[in-house]
Amino acid sequence: MQNEFSYAVNTTVDLIKTLRNQKDRIFIAIDGMSGSGKSTFAQTLSETTKATLIHCDDFFLRPEQRTEERLSAPGGNLDTERIISEVIQPIIDGDSFAYKPFNCHIMDFDTAKIISPEDIIILEGSYSCHPALFDFFDIHIFLSTDRLTQVSRILLRGGYNKTKEFIEKWIPMENKYFQHYNIKDKCELSFKT
Template sequence: MEQVLNGILERIEKIHETTIPLLIAIDGRCGSGKTTLGEALAKRLHASLIHMDDFYLRMEQRTEARFQEPGGNVDYERFFTDVIQPLQRNKDFSYRPFDCRIWDLGTPVTVKATPITVIEGSYACHPSLFKYYDLRIFLTVDKEEQMRRILKRNGPEKAEMFRNRWIPLEEHYFSSFEPEDRCQLVFDTTHTKQI
């Protein structure tokens, strides 16, 4: 995977020559390594890292109608106002991440303005956000390996919730908006052990 990471870094370097600040999105299937790749890139590039998981819907937003929307289980409207707009001004900012322990927004976190920002997580390339990124990366993984990783990471009870709820919502988003076909870089991490 080091070779893949180096290829991505090379691509970023070329784009970064003419684009400051640079905004990178990593979208893809759960269990494909988005967070791991995001952390590796942020470390190597001294970049800020923002997680789409911080923008899940609060309880009062979780309506059946909203869940019918492809990608509707993420508050992309709040992501735009709390993250994209401040990033465009290239200044430090803060936002309140979703806290799944209380099912509400948690304590504010501050994001430092850096020349490069990495945004990782499913739904990062939602059509309402897509045009704001300078580089879009999509990670995929086959279903068997995906479930093996989720089971290892989250345990059996939560793995069933992924299988029955979160993965179908993701797949609805992928089939509706085709981010895999629209991203500049696509990697299948099925046989990747680590980044």
């Protein structure tokens, strides 16, 4: 993975450098399969480019939003409205911003994060290339991996019960979203990790 990972980071940094000549602020979305290394890739890219990093996991739906209708829509379990109003719009307006990350373990909000955004902003996580968000971003990246690696990484990260939940619930929801919106093919960059 290291050579592919380094290649992905270097290729993305090169594209950012090219865009820096054209734009004052660059928005990057990093989407892809669970267990494909999105968080690690985003963290490395953020450190390399001094970018502001926002995680989609902070914007999963609150319990009262989890209606059957909402969850049945491809990518419907991400609060895209809140990402736009609390993160993207303040950045566009040139402001610092604050948001309360949603914590899935306690099913409630955590303490607010106050952010003074850098000139490069990364939104990392599944559903970051959702059509409601897609046009806000300058660079769209899709990460994938093979099934065995995916399951192994999820198992290491969360144990058996969490892996079972991912296999039965979250991965099928992601795949539905990827296929419905043709996410991988819409991204400028795609890497297998």
